[in-house]
Amino acid sequence: MKIGDLATASDTxxxxxxYYERAGLLPEPPRTESNYxxxxxxxxxxxxxxxHCRALDLSLDEIRTLLALRDRPQDDCGEANAVIDEHLDHVAQRIRELKQLQAQLRELRVACTQPGAGRDCGILERLEQQDPAPAVAPAGGATDHIGRVHRR
Structure with a gap:
């Protein structure tokens, strides 16, 4: 099948x-005489x-590890357990950070109880005056705009 057929068959x-081919997750297929x-x-x-792995928010490196295990079905699956355990830790950390973000936003929201002129808005005033809350990240992790920690 051609790439368009694969796209349809896999809904991708x-x-x-x-991209997955360039990233080494999907092996480049053989080509036809006409180079398809x-x-x-x-x-x-x-x-x-x-x-499915991406839907679970697994990183490309985690997927590579799982694919390597998938390609060697005779090997012990302990490494798969380790990948999922580590990913669960990342998810738990993200949940903690999202709850912290939610609390900060709720606190900010109470600064303006009713609509009015922007110059009188407590939210805008607090955003102008307050330093942003630091993102919490364990050593060795990287954070994005919501403080999410996950090695990719």
Whole structure:
């Protein structure tokens, strides 16, 4: 099947398929004499596996580890357990940070109890006066705008 057929079969955009190939998650398929990529059912299965992992917010490195284990079914699955355990820790940390963010936003929201002129808005006033709350991150982690910690 051609890449468009693979995209349809796996409900994945063509550009995402190409990205996964460049990232080394999906092996580049053989090409036809006219230089078209030729995919098979194994590519569909692998792509569905990758998409399921991405739906669980697993990083590309975590997916690589799981794919390597998938490719060696005779190996011990302890490493898969370790990947999921570490990911669970990341999710728990993210939940804690999101709850902290929610509390900060609620506190900010009570600063303005009724609509009015922007110059009288307590929210705008507090945002002008307060320093942003620091993102909490364990050593070695990276944070984005919501303080989410996850190694990618």
């Amino acid at each position: 955009p063509v550009e995402t398929i190409r 990529r030729r995919y098979d059912d194994a590519h569909v299965g692998r792509l569905r596996f990758i998409r």
